[in-house]
Amino acid sequence: MTETREKILRVEDVVIRFNLRGKELTAVRSASLDLYKGETLAIVGESGSGKSVFTKSFLGMLDKNGRVASGNILFEGENLAEFTREEQWLKIRGRKIAMIFQDPMTALNPLKTIGEQIREVITLHRGMNRQEAREEALAMLGKVGIGDAAQRYGQYPHEFSGGMRQRVVIAIAAACRPDILICDEPTTALDVTIQAQILENLKELQREMGMSIIFITHDLGVVANVADRVAVMYAGEIVEYGRTPEVFYDPRHPYSWALLASLPQLGEKGEDLYTIHGTPPNLFKEIKGDAFAPRNPRALKIDFEEAPPWFAVSDTHFAKTWLLHESAPEVEAPKIIQRLKEKSLKGLDYGS
Amino acid sequence: MNDIKKKKTRLDRSFDKIRAREEAGLLKQSKMNRQLRKILNNRLAVGGFVIFSLILLASIFAPLICQYDPLAIDLKAVLQAPSADHILGTDRVGRDVFARIVYGGRISILVGLGSALGAALVGVSLGCYAGYKGGLIDGLFLRLSEIFMAFPQIILVLLLVSILGQSLINLIVIFIITGWGPMYRMTRARMLSLREEEYVQALKAFGLGTATITYKHILPNALGPVMVNITLSTAMFILQEAALSFLGLGVPLNIATWGNILNAAQELRILQESWWMWLPVGIVISLFVLSVNFIGDGLRDSTDPSQQG
Numbered sequence: 001m002t003e004t005r006e007k008i009l010r011v012e013d014v015v016i017r018f019n020l021r022g023k024e025l026t027a028v029r030s031a032s033l034d035l036y037k038g039e040t041l042a043i044v045g046e047s048g049s050g051k052s053v054f055t056k057s058f059l060g061m062l063d064k065n066g067r068v069a070s071g072n073i074l075f076e077g078e079n080l081a082e083f084t085r086e087e088q089w090l091k092i093r094g095r096k097i098a099m100i101f102q103d104p105m106t107a108l109n110p111l112k113t114i115g116e117q118i119r120e121v122i123t124l125h126r127g128m129n130r131q132e133a134r135e136e137a138l139a140m141l142g143k144v145g146i147g148d149a150a151q152r153y154g155q156y157p158h159e160f161s162g163g164m165r166q167r168v169v170i171a172i173a174a175a176c177r178p179d180i181l182i183c184d185e186p187t188t189a190l191d192v193t194i195q196a197q198i199l200e201n202l203k204e205l206q207r208e209m210g211m212s213i214i215f216i217t218h219d220l221g222v223v224a225n226v227a228d229r230v231a232v233m234y235a236g237e238i239v240e241y242g243r244t245p246e247v248f249y250d251p252r253h254p255y256s257w258a259l260l261a262s263l264p265q266l267g268e269k270g271e272d273l274y275t276i277h278g279t280p281p282n283l284f285k286e287i288k289g290d291a292f293a294p295r296n297p298r299a300l301k302i303d304f305e306e307a308p309p310w311f312a313v314s315d316t317h318f319a320k321t322w323l324l325h326e327s328a329p330e331v332e333a334p335k336i337i338q339r340l341k342e343k344s345l346k347g348l349d350y351g352s
Numbered sequence: 353m354n355d356i357k358k359k360k361t362r363l364d365r366s367f368d369k370i371r372a373r374e375e376a377g378l379l380k381q382s383k384m385n386r387q388l389r390k391i392l393n394n395r396l397a398v399g400g401f402v403i404f405s406l407i408l409l410a411s412i413f414a415p416l417i418c419q420y421d422p423l424a425i426d427l428k429a430v431l432q433a434p435s436a437d438h439i440l441g442t443d444r445v446g447r448d449v450f451a452r453i454v455y456g457g458r459i460s461i462l463v464g465l466g467s468a469l470g471a472a473l474v475g476v477s478l479g480c481y482a483g484y485k486g487g488l489i490d491g492l493f494l495r496l497s498e499i500f501m502a503f504p505q506i507i508l509v510l511l512l513v514s515i516l517g518q519s520l521i522n523l524i525v526i527f528i529i530t531g532w533g534p535m536y537r538m539t540r541a542r543m544l545s546l547r548e549e550e551y552v553q554a555l556k557a558f559g560l561g562t563a564t565i566t567y568k569h570i571l572p573n574a575l576g577p578v579m580v581n582i583t584l585s586t587a588m589f590i591l592q593e594a595a596l597s598f599l600g601l602g603v604p605l606n607i608a609t610w611g612n613i614l615n616a617a618q619e620l621r622i623l624q625e626s627w628w629m630w631l632p633v634g635i636v637i638s639l640f641v642l643s644v645n646f647i648g649d650g651l652r653d654s655t656d657p658s659q660q661g
Contacts, residue, residue, distance in 0.1 A: 059557055061553070061556060061557060064486070064487075086561075086562065090559060090561055092559075093556065093557060093558065093559035094557070094558040094559020094560070095559055098557060098558055098559070099554075099557035100554070100557075101550055101553060101554055101557075103550055106549060106550040106551060107550050107551050107554045108551050108554070109551045109555070109569050109573070110551075110573070111569075111572045111573055112569070112572075120560070120564075121558050121559070121560070124559065124560065125559060169554065172554075172558060173557075173558065176558060176559065182557075
């Protein structure tokens with residue numbers, strides 16, 4: 001399905017390092033991903049796995065002490081990883097790739113009416129005059145589900161609720177007409193009912209404008225709802241990716257197992273909740289072998305010695321684990337994962 | 353129970369008034385600019401503005417309201433107490449004190465306001481950019497401002513006066529050179545915290561340039577303290593002008609300023625016996641400084657939309 005589509009973004013072996021008081025921290029260790037036109041790709045992983053840093057590098061928005069140490073970010077025939085000057089980035093930010101952030105309460109300038117804030121990006125990126133931009137802004141507000149847009153247009157951010165503000169932020173981002181929209185946990189700060197509406201808005205905008213969405217989240221329920229494909233990230237590395245049903249029903253990496261098994265919804269009554277023991281590795285140190293091995297009760301000896309390469313599960317599903325090697329011993333997935341697989345064979349849909 | 357009901361506070365009464373007007377259909381959405389409305393609701397700011405304008409207008413239209421030349425010496429009328437001829441009396445060489453205060457206002461306000469605005473212009477525009485960008489430029493200006501702030505002002509003034517000569521423009525230039533440092537540091541400090549705000553990140557992600565983000569989006573958020581600082585330094589510069597004039601280093605003595613008038617009254621005899629030479633001008637200075645401060649406060653509140661009004 002996705003193979004026939006055109007690749008809009010290719011990220012190859014990106015390494016991102018931060019300089020912290022003289023020490024080097026490797027936040028992203030050789031992460032790669034492809035993004036197809038019009039699809040939604042979710043990046044999941046625990047806090048500190050490098051999801052945000054990874055995607056911020058597509059916009060040149062790393063903190064001052066961070067840099068893309070190696071790797072390529074190929075977009076429209078240019079390598080964004082080689083950009084050094086602000087002017088180069090200004091051509092990309094907003095009009096090509098835009099990003100929305102987690103906390104809608106602080107994502108808008110408190111001193112400007114939301115109308116001004118939307119109009120500003122429209123005039124900047126689409127060269128409209130004031131009146132056209134106003135109409136366009138009103139239309140955008142309507143599209144993201146803000147009723148009475150004409151009146152809301154002249155109001156300040158503090159007159160909006162959290163969910164409404166996130167809608168405004170989405171309207172601003174979409175008004176730039178970007179090819180790629182990066183959503184950094186856009187629904188984390190909102191309650192569940194609003195979450196669903198916002199996700200629906202996003203999907204609709206995507207259908208209408210044909211943009212690709214990179215969705216960063218640690219909420220697997222959201223992923224199942226919106227994503228065409230999923231990439232699982234751990235310790236600055238993508239360990240497994242594939243189409244959403246593949247990763248959800250047939251996960252292969254032990255970390256994906258652990259993540260899914262930790263979902264309380266998937267457990268059965270009376271069972272202990274699954275937890276991942278230990279902590280993520282220290283990113284100041286070189287990681288030898290599979291980064292997840294120390295926390296993985298099913299780790300093989302080789303996991304501590306050498307990092308696994310990519311193994312293909314299907315044409316669209318890949319995982320970085322030695323378990324997929326032909327000479328690997330049979331290792332049983334946790335019970336919950338096995339049950340998931342059975343359910344999927346029976347044709348039941350997750351989350352429905 | 354009834355007693356409690358009957359007791360109405362001021363708040364209750366004003367609320368009742370509003371409700372009555374609303375029921376009568378009189379309460380319409382005001383078409384007036386929101387910020388203007390807010391500042392008009394601030395009584396202190398309005399009062400300050402009235403006093404400020406009175407003093408300012410009096411200074412501007414000085415020739416219309418005084419009949420005397422502030423520099424005309426009249427040795428027949430020396431040290432006269434207030435009378436119908438001279439509303440605020442005369443000084444030691446017979447110059448009309450009222451005329452001197454009114455004309456002196458021109459110079460003092462020019463020096464105070466001009467220096468404060470000049471210093472703010474330099475300090476804020478530098479601080480905004482350097483604070484957002486950080487790095488080398490920021491470090492450079494920071495050290496520079498420290499040098500100017502550490503340098504004794506009197507020495508600097510002496511130096512500049514001896515090089516440039518004593519004049520009004522030179523005094524303003526000197527005040528700007530010595531006064532931009534605190535403005536720079538304050539703006540920079542605000543920028544350092546504001547640039548980490550998420551909306552700044554968001555604006556950046558929407559593709560806005562550095563200049564637009566700093567001057568159009570962050571600066572208004574930093575303007576509150578800047579406004580207050582401008583008003584405070586206006587007051588400070590007026591007082592500094594007075595102090596320097598006393599030393600003979602400020603405005604040349606042949607020009608009447610509030611500082612020059614005050615300092616003519618240094619003698620104990622005048623302080624004890626000729627109150628009209630120092631009290632009125634002292635009151636005018638205080639009123640002016642106060643009114644400027646009230647205006648600054650009102651401006652700060654009105655530019656902050658999270659404060660209702």
